[in-house]
Amino acid sequence: MKVKHKVLSASCLLAMSMLTLPAQAAETDTAAAPLQVEWDMRARHEQVDNDAFGRDARADTLRLRLGLRASFGTGWSSLLEGAGVASAGNDYNSGANGHTQYPGITDPRGSELNQAWLAWQGDSFGVTAGRRRLLLDNQRWVGNSGWRQHEQTFDGIGVQWQPASGWTLRYDWLDRVHRVAGRDALNPQARERRLDTHLLNASYVHGKQQWTGYTYLHDDHDVATASTVTSGLRWTGKPAATDGGLGWALEAAQQRDYANNPQSFAHTYWLAEPSWTQHGVTAKLGWEHLGGNGRHALQTPLGTLHAFNGWADQFNVTPAGGLDDRYVAFNGNLGQRGIAARLGWVVGWHDYRATHRTDGDRHYGSEWNASLSAPLADGLSALVKVSDYRADGFGRDDARLWLQLEWHGRQPLLR
Secondary structure, three states, X not given: OOOOOOOOOHHHHHHHHHHHOOOHHHHOOOOOXXXXXXXXXXXXXXXXXXXXXXXXXXXEEEEEEEEEEEEEOOOEEEEEEEEEXXXXXXXXXXXXXXXXXXOEOOOOOEEEEEEEEEEEEOOOEEEEEEEEXXXXXXXXXXXXXXXXXXXXXXXXXXXXXXXXXXXXXXXXXXXXXXXXXXXXXXXXXXXXXXXXXXXXXEEEEEOOEEEEEEEEEEOEXXXXXXXXXXXXXXXXXXXXXXXXXXXXXXXXXXXXXXXXXXXXXXXXXXXXEEEEEEOOEEEEEEEEEEOEOOOOXXXXXXXXXXXXXXXXXXXXXXXXXXXXXXXXXXXXXXXXXXXXXXXEEEEEEEEEEOOOHHHOOOEEEEEEEEEEEEEEEOOEEEXXXXXXXXXXXXXXXXXXXXXXXXXXXXXXXXO
């Protein structure tokens, strides 16, 4: 990767100044506060070297998310939250600035209403209405794409019921999705989509194991070919109430055309991810299968995409030939005591291949990922992260570097 020595721009320098801010603001006990302000400030330098472009992309961005949370009455609460992203320089394609001579980094400048919701929660039943963050299970199918500076949020109504110990039943109706490309994206479909989507999710937890069944009826009024119904089962856990030893995540699903989709298809999905933890280090082997028929493939348009299939984001849209992602990953802390015990590391490797029988021998490429994270103070953390994708039939070689500081906290306004 062509990493040149440079001083990070004003956004990263501003984040460094957060080290001088009082740490106690983030650690204040706010559980009983009827009114509180909360914030999340993130400064990031991102650099992309992609062989399809003559120039590297460099983005220095600063995101501030500021919210006002209220608790009132018996079980009632609300949140009003705005977000803004500033950028020092334009040497990247944000999706809104038209700089297509650079690789894409989807962190455009701009501000937006991030969340605005009203909720009531009783002993076993709750309901939320408005614009909100929505995270289901591991976020493969529905999530907030929290890695990007603009967050993915949803307009709609959600109901949650716990009819018995260990059981949670959820129903969410979505009217609109606000996407990470921001409201100024040049492609209108990348800004937001009008939906009539119904999400049904039932889970049961016993000890360290969880079983989840789901059906997601996704009706996209703006992109008919994105309308699908996905049904599946997920099983995660450990065999005993211990922190070490064997663990697993197993999942299987089927996705079909739905509502106004003019296409006809049925794609399979599966995930097998055994893991082993010992002496604070976790090793994982994974095989994720996203089926395709050569013309169309299984898609996850409402999911948190960056968390899956490598950090280089080469497969945010599944190729028509489908995707088999076979991977190995390790994570842990650098040591058992002192500063080393606070430094978290991740290393992973992916091998990508087509699933369709006519493309069955087609090797898309492979990828290395690695990161190192460190808590600097209460609510303040730093991250260094790299990815290196080597193309072999799909896309072009792509290497990325991230340097990040993030500070978040809450402060009561009334007690």
